Amino acid sequence: MGKKNFxxxxxxxxxxxxxxxxxxxxxxxxERESTTGKLEDMIAYVDExxxxxxxxxxxxxxxEDKEKE
Structure with missing residues (x-):
């Protein structure tokens, strides 16, 4: 009886x-989904x-565009 309850x-x-x-x-x-950023947030650009x-x-x-104007 005790075995059954156990x-x-x-x-x-x-x-x-x-x-x-x-x-x-x-x-x-x-949590992982909320902490990962969007692709736009991860992209970096290099200026001139x-x-x-x-x-x-x-x-x-x-x-070419400058010459047309």
Missing amino acids: NAFVKRQKAEKKRKKKEEKRLKLE FGNIVDEPPEEQKSE
């Missing part, structure tokens, strides 16, 4: 442990002086 207890313990592990895994995933900047450079007109 098995039920062990099953509940295992189920609870599995549920906690799954919840921790879900929280880790959400060789300095690294966050903003994209202004588009300059090419020689």
Whole structure:
């Protein structure tokens, strides 16, 4: 009789442990997703002086466009 109750207890313990592990895994995933940045945030540009900047450079007109004006 005691053995039967013990098995039920062990099953509940295992189920609870599995549920906690799954919840921790879900929280880790959400944390990773929230901390990773977008691609636009990771891109760096180099200006005409060789300095690294966050903003994209202004588009300059090419020689052909200048001649047409």
